Amino acid sequence: MRMAAQRCPNLFVVPPLWTPVSTSINSHNIAQHTYRLAFSDSQIIGAARAPLNAAARTMGWNIMCEFHVEEKVVNYGLAHLYKSDERPILISIGRGTVMDQRSQIMKQSVKVFFDQATWTLTYVVYDEDSRDAIIIDPVWDYDQASSRLSNISAKDVAEFVKEGNLRVHYILETHAHADHVSGSQVLKELFPQALVGIGANITLVQKVFKDVFGLDASFPTDGRQFDILLSEGQVLKAGTLEIKTLFTPGHTPACASYVIGESVFTGDALFMPDYGTGRCDFPAGSAADLYDSVHEKLYKLPDHYQVFVGHDYQPNGRKMLYQSTIGHEKAQNIQLNATTTREDFVQFRTNRDRSLAAPRLLLPSVQVNIDAGHLPEAAKNGTSYLRIPLRR
Numbered sequence: 001m002r003m004a005a006q007r008c009p010n011l012f013v014v015p016p017l018w019t020p021v022s023t024s025i026n027s028h029n030i031a032q033h034t035y036r037l038a039f040s041d042s043q044i045i046g047a048a049r050a051p052l053n054a055a056a057r058t059m060g061w062n063i064m065c066e067f068h069v070e071e072k073v074v075n076y077g078l079a080h081l082y083k084s085d086e087r088p089i090l091i092s093i094g095r096g097t098v099m100d101q102r103s104q105i106m107k108q109s110v111k112v113f114f115d116q117a118t119w120t121l122t123y124v125v126y127d128e129d130s131r132d133a134i135i136i137d138p139v140w141d142y143d144q145a146s147s148r149l150s151n152i153s154a155k156d157v158a159e160f161v162k163e164g165n166l167r168v169h170y171i172l173e174t175h176a177h178a179d180h181v182s183g184s185q186v187l188k189e190l191f192p193q194a195l196v197g198i199g200a201n202i203t204l205v206q207k208v209f210k211d212v213f214g215l216d217a218s219f220p221t222d223g224r225q226f227d228i229l230l231s232e233g234q235v236l237k238a239g240t241l242e243i244k245t246l247f248t249p250g251h252t253p254a255c256a257s258y259v260i261g262e263s264v265f266t267g268d269a270l271f272m273p274d275y276g277t278g279r280c281d282f283p284a285g286s287a288a289d290l291y292d293s294v295h296e297k298l299y300k301l302p303d304h305y306q307v308f309v310g311h312d313y314q315p316n317g318r319k320m321l322y323q324s325t326i327g328h329e330k331a332q333n334i335q336l337n338a339t340t341t342r343e344d345f346v347q348f349r350t351n352r353d354r355s356l357a358a359p360r361l362l363l364p365s366v367q368v369n370i371d372a373g374h375l376p377e378a379a380k381n382g383t384s385y386l387r388i389p390l391r392r
């Protein structure tokens with residue numbers, strides 16, 4: 001079968017030859033075609049599945065390819081057949097696994113750390129071959145009663161990075177957390193080449209909380225405390241890793257999710273299906289925005305994409321879980337699934353949030369986190385002090 005070649009923006013020129021090898025029908029009555037894809041400098045065998053019904057043919061096909069490179073199954077790639085008359089005429093390979101003309105594969109691994117005190121999940125995402133890495137949402141342990149910070153959580157992360165000889169390019173925050181102090185600066189001290197990044201809308205959060213905390217006029221609200229401000233759709237390169245930022249506001253206006261390969265790190269936008277979503281009652285939070293973020297962005301990702309959540313509260317005493325899929329969330333998220341209406345979600349989320357107490361570490365966390373994880377400048381005695389508003 002001869003295919004028209006098309007330039008594929010992030011990968012390579014699609015091969016001109018797409019040769020059928022075999023066809024079989026699986027137990028779900030789905031036709032599975034195996035093709036041999038001939039590239040100019042290599043050969044890849046693709047096992048493509050496509051429903052062969054009239055609707056699918058007129059709509060164009062979505063097919064999955066399992067790629068084997070040099071006899072080795074390496075990963076999955078998403079391919080789209082854009083048009084189908086008698087035969088498909090155009091193919092492109094979706095981004096995510098096969099990286100370039102040399103058929104390098106982006107094989108990111110994920111190491112998870114769980115801070116039981118704040119139910120927070122920290123991730124190290126890394127490439128086992130290149131040792132390129134990023135860290136998402138690290139924790140700086142803070143004991144409120146003694147007002148003492150400790151580096152236990154950050155040390156665990158740092159040890160993993162050092163033992164794996166990983167090169168940390170970025171330390172990314174999904175948002176300015178209200179329940180734990182960010183460990184980004186602790187880790188940056190250890191890995192000074194790493195850039196601390198957050199969604200560019202952190203400036204909105206800084207403006208709101210500058211007033212809440214009565215911070216000095218000199219406190220910048222343009223995000224300059226962070227090394228890098230990420231914009232919607234921006235793709236960061238961290239060596240062989242690519243991180244795409246999706247703005248997913250609602251829990252806060254500055255929330256971002258990070259898509260890496262076929263995984264998405266959702267922060268507090270989306271939790272495990274049996275827990276639901278993040279609260280939306282912080283200043284400038286919005287249940288309607290969260291609905292749009294989840295429904296219109298996260299749920300538009302392919303169903304097989306893995307979801308890594310920002311917290312797990314272990315509902316009903318179940319063991320800690322941190323990983324789901326878009327398909328699983330769409331089918332089973334108890335607060336916002338694929339069929340939940342905007343109106344229902346906003347009503348539910350608003351009512352639920354009214355019943356929630358403020359997070360235990362809200363005031364210390366936000367104050368430090370809007371400053372990119374820096375402590376307030378030390379007083380003459382060398383000690384840093386937080387500002388705690390007294391409400392009457």
Ligand SMILES: [Fe+2]
Nearest residue numbers: 177178179268
């Ligand atoms: Fe949060």
